[in-house]
Each structure stands twice: as structure tokens, then as C-alpha cells.
Amino acid sequence: xxxxxxxxxxxxxxxxxxxxxxxxxxxxxxxxxxxxxxxxxxxxxxxxxxxxxxxxxxxxxxxxxxxxxxxxxxxxxxxxxxxxxxxxxxxxxxxxxxxxxxxxxxxxxxxxxxxxxxxxxxxxxxxxxxxxxxxxxxxxxxxxxxxxxxxxxxxxxxxxxxxxxxxxxxxxxxxxxxxxxxxxxxxxxxxxxxxxxxxxxxxxxxxxxxxxxxxxxxxxxxxxxxxxxxxxxxxxxxxxxxxxxxx
Amino acid sequence: xxxxxxxxxxxxxxxxxxxxxxxxxxxxxxxxxxxxxxxxxxxxxxxxxxxxxxxxxxxxxxxxxxxxxxxxxxxxxxxx
Numbered sequence: 182x183x184x185x186x187x188x189x190x191x192x193x194x195x196x197x198x199x200x201x202x203x204x205x206x207x208x209x210x211x212x213x214x215x216x217x218x219x220x221x222x223x224x225x226x227x228x229x230x231x232x233x234x235x236x237x238x239x240x241x242x243x244x245x246x247x248x249x250x251x252x253x254x255x256x257x258x259x260x261x262x263x264x265x266x267x268x269x270x271x272x273x274x275x276x277x278x279x280x281x282x283x284x285x286x287x288x289x290x291x292x293x294x295x296x297x298x299x300x301x302x303x304x305x306x307x308x309x310x311x312x313x314x315x316x317x318x319x320x321x322x323x324x325x326x327x328x329x330x331x332x333x334x335x336x337x338x339x340x341x342x343x344x345x346x347x348x349x350x351x352x353x354x355x356x357x358x359x360x361x362x363x364x365x366x367x368x369x370x371x372x373x374x375x376x377x378x379x380x381x382x383x384x385x386x387x388x389x390x391x392x393x394x395x396x397x398x399x400x401x402x403x404x405x406x407x408x409x410x411x412x413x414x415x416x417x418x419x420x421x422x423x424x425x426x427x428x
Numbered sequence: 429x430x431x432x433x434x435x436x437x438x439x440x441x442x443x444x445x446x447x448x449x450x451x452x453x454x455x456x457x458x459x460x461x462x463x464x465x466x467x468x469x470x471x472x473x474x475x476x477x478x479x480x481x482x483x484x485x486x487x488x489x490x491x492x493x494x495x496x497x498x499x500x501x502x503x504x505x506x507x508x
Contacts, residue, residue, distance in 0.1 A: 218437030
């Protein structure tokens with residue numbers, strides 16, 4: 182994944198998200214049950230879905246790294262998980278605000294949907310200390326990939342378990358025999374999902390571009406030092422891990 | 429459980445969207461700072477090379493141009 186097409190992707194993200202939120206606030210009808218507070222749905226649910234898919238994608242990249250031993254896949258896996266954790270934070274905060282508005286509490290501990298998402302989030306929060314506890318770069322990349330694959334496999338299993346569990350108050354909007362979203366709400370929701378997917382891809386590309394550039398800068402510095410230029414100094418890639426330097 | 433449900437939820441909707449926007453802006457700010465640091469290091473490196481060429485023209489003649497070195501540093505053409 183390179184910086185090519187980043188400008189177009191950023192513009193597409195901005196356009197789709199703008200259209201999505203114009204639809205949310207000016208077109209889609211007010212929910213009969215929840216009223217205005219249901220508008221958080223178009224932020225909270227797409228964020229959660231994109232974050233969970235990002236975790237799974239991180240697992241796929243981890244698997245590809247283990248298969249090929251190509252550092253690019255490890256870097257992709259790291260960045261996918263990193264951006265998904267950011268989306269996870271936003272999901273939790275928006276969900277808590279929606280819960281407070283709807284149920285009168287920021288958190289309900291006996292609700293499987295909430296607790297399971299928190300478990301997944303906390304699992305991925307351990308990715309960073311786990312990764313950076315290992316100094317050797319090769320072992321770090323390998324162990325992090327194993328983590329990404331294992332945790333990535335846990336995400337859909339966790340999702341299925343929650344779907345099968347009896348929900349107390351959290352709504353089941355999709356794939357229910359009765360109810361579900363009316364057409365206008367579904368269309369708006371899909372636009373928002375696409376918008377957040379594009380936003381995720383844009384941030385991933387930006388992050389990877391930064392790592393690639395810092396890795397190249399580091400290599401250039403070493404090449405020039407070998408040629409007799411400069412006395413060295415700090416390298417950005419040493420501070421941004423995993424770096425994109427070739428071994 | 430439901431006795432404390434607020435009547436006016438406008439503030440919560442506003443807060444949810446604002447929190448997301450603030451998070452996004454913070455993240456973009458961090459990315460911006462990273463790119464600034466890279467740019468600063470690149471400038472320092474360029475100045476070092478230029479100073480080295482002025483002080484000692486001999487290795488400069490053998491040294492690759494920054495563009496060429498960048499290509500050599502990425503032998504696989506990884507594009508990542």
C-alpha cells in the first residue's frame with residue numbers, strides 16, 4: 182500500500198462522509214421510538230463495524246506475514262490494528278453517550294454487546310505492550326503476527342456468540358425477522374459505512390506513507406554515512422515502529 | 429434503570445459527534461507532527477550532504493545523488 186491515490190481517497194472520504202451526514206441530519210426521518218438521539222446510530226454502528234473488520238484485516242495481514250516473512254505485511258497488520266483501535270475508542274465513547282441518552286446509564290455491565298466489544302477492545306489494547314516488550318525486530322514481528330491472527334479469529338467468533346446471546350436492552354437492528362431499518366435509514370446507514378470505510382483506508386494509507394518515508398530516510402542516512410557524509414544522529418524510523426526498513 | 433433517561437438528548441448527539449471529530453483531529457495532528465519531523469530530518473540530511481560536499485569534494489563525486497540513494501535504499505521497490 183503506497184501513498185499513490187491518497188489525494189483521491191481523501192477527497193472521496195470527505196465527499197461520502199459529508200453526503201452521509203447531510204442525509205443523517207436533513208433527510209432521514211426521525212426514529213419513532215428514540216427520536217433525535219437515534220442519530221448517534223449513524224456514527225456509532227459504522228465505527229464499530231469498520232473497527233471490527235479492521236481487526237480481522239489485521240489478522241489476515243499477520244497471516245500473510247507469517248506465510249511470506251515479508252515485513253510489509255507486518256507493517257500493514259500493525260497499522261490496520263492501530264487505526265482500528267482508534268475507531269474502537271470512538272465507538273466506545275459514542276456508545277456510552279448513546280447509552281446515557283437512551284437508557285440513563287453510560288454503561289450496562291450485563292449487556293453482552295457492550296461487554297463483548299469492550300473485551301475485544303481491551304484485547305487489542307494489549308497488542309502494543311505485547312509488541313514492544315520484544316526487542317528483537319524479527320521476533321517482535323513474528324509474535325505480533327501470531328497475536329493478530331489469534332485475536333483476528335476471535336473477533337468473528339465473539340460477534341457470533343453475541344448474536345446468539347439473549348439481548349436485554351441493546352437493539353438487534355439487522356437480520357431480525359421483524360422490524361429492521363426502513364429503506365431511507367438503511368440507505369443513509371450504508372452511505373455512512375462506506376464513508377467510514379474510506380476514512381479508515383485514508384488513515385491507513387497516511388500512516389503507512391509516514392512509516393515508509395521515515396524508513397527510506399533512515400536508509401538514506403545510513404547510505405550517506407557509509408559514503409562519508411554526516412555523523413549520524415536520531416532517526417525517525419527508530420521511533421516509529423514497526424519501521425519499513427528492508428533487512 | 430430507565431428512570432434517569434434524559435428528556436433532551438440533543439446534547440448527547442452533539443457530544444458524540446464532537447468527540448469523534450476531536451479524536452479525528454487529534455489523530456491527524458499527530459500524523460502531521462510525524463510528517464513535520466520527517467521533513468525536518470530530511471532538511472538536516474540535505475544540509476549535511478551539502479556541507480560535506482563543500483568541505484570534501486572527493487567523496488561527493490562518488491556519492492550517489494539523494495534520489496539515486498533513495499532508490500538503492502529500496503531495492504525491492506516495495507512501494508510501502
